Amino acid sequence: MTFSPLIKVHKDGKVERLRGTDIVPPSLDPKTNVDSKDVVYSPENNLSARLYLPKNTNQNQKLPLLVYFHGGGFCIETAFSPTYHNYLNDLVSEANIIAVSVDYRRAPEHPLPIAYEDSWDAVKWVASHVDGNGPEDWLNRNADFEQVFYSGDSAGANIAHHMAIRNGGEIIDGFNVVGIVLIHPYFWGVEPVGSEPTDVKIRAGTERFWRFTCPSTSGLDDPWVNPCADGSSLASLGCARVLVFAAEKDFLCPRGWFYYEKLKESGWGGHVEIVESKGEQHVFHLINPTCENAGSMLKKICSFFNQDKP
Template sequence: MAANSDEILHDFPPMIRQYKDGRIERLMGTETVPPSVDPETGVQSKDVVIAPEINLYARLYLPKSAIPGSKLPLLVYFHGGGFVVESAFSPLYQKHLNCLVAEAKVVVVSVDYRLAPEHPLPVAYEDAWLGFKWAVSQSNEEEWIKEYAELNRVFLGGDSAGGNIAHNIAVRFGAEKLDGVNFIGTFLNCPFFWGKEIIGNEETHGITGRDYADRLWHYACPGTTKGCDDPRINPGKDLKLSGLGCKKLMVYVAEKDILRSRGLFYKELLGKRGWDGEIEVVDVEGENHCYSVEYPTGEKGKEMIKRVASFLNQ
């Protein structure tokens, strides 16, 4: 073993660590569970291949109450994990989406995009766009989408880094469009937005909090030329923001989350840029980052899922 094999090059506890010899150690988000019929909710799930040449997969979810020919909203979802950990197949997201699908009675396509640093950004964005296009083009192919999904009611959603991805896919849809798709709204749960300038209460988290977010973005997106003012992480620098491709947004932020101020500022940004849609921002007291993903059956987790279900069925 090389003498320097245990020397750490990048360290992002509790998520990931990279050593100077190139080894990557994921400290969380590596466990997976198979698709199933959930005994508590009756929600079914199955895995599909989107693009085998790049190992791009997704997990599909179907509520117990689904009836062939009775169409349900379609939600394309992106998991969190700082662009570097977690998957669409983890027990964390299996439980979270089982709860959401059971309450909202929607069809979900949870895209398993590839992770940095092995696949640095923009790979995750490209995978997400491929996954979105695949989901909305399956009216005559994939059985669950063909039989149960209504492409006249398409939504995007995601938490943390997945919320960032959902936002960027909504912006791309606004610029490129997809024929025959009625993209209604986007749900962002504690989205990972950032920027060079301190805003709101970010300074109360100390230099460690800001330094962590700065470093994580550069680690996941080493090719960025604008750093934390890259428009993909800082919507305030995105000249395409006014063309956001949906007309409805729901954004959740949490009081104890360092990303809270960015989520609140997102609404102000959209208004300044002239986006003419509707946005609801829900600021939850006393909670941490993505609390509802961690505890979907807790009191506040259930409350959020009910509210998101209402958003998806408007």
């Protein structure tokens, strides 16, 4: 079974990832002056997160806290890949925030919804520092738990949404999730929306991939992949602000707009905004981070994180 260019599963069951396999160690990045380190958040599952902190932060300075979930279709990439390491260095430097980039177990060896459970475990680990007595000094000293954000791209944006939904139902004292930033979110559904492809083969291929990552799914209107299937559930989103990014040439673009419209209609009491990058493809900002549209996206995200600061 092959899903080019992402992953291949051989007849003997061996999984071969075709991309997203490179990793880099944490470091003090000379370009951005952002320091990073890896910390285990789930010893029982041997799962870590990579923390990022601007080097010029003083001992008592509190910074907005970002919990980031990487993309890769739930089956490739890690929090330790060069792509995400470079992106988080740039974002943390530009926004002057502290960030936790979450690694989670991936399909098909660990089918969904395991990635969601791992991600929630990471959120709870981060929240364990609210009283200043958690296991990680950077979070104890420098994280402002009244200014927490979730973000991710593609599958990671899907996870960020679901973490905010769960946050709405499981309130963590002192852990205030202000907003979420969803970059080219991986959502889908049975019925086409907007200008989404209607070709039967294309839609069947998308469903085949979703079932590959989530074999227990009820189908493409499963709330894990179609949060708009039951529009009323969006009203329980546990944050006050949402920023959605879409890319004009991304086949997921119409679905991002659909999410935006349904969230506005749901009765949720927050503010949602969507930005579409013209002429761009899926996760273009990771592929070409120096392009003009990527720069504009970065500045918009930084403004979103800092808009409530005095």
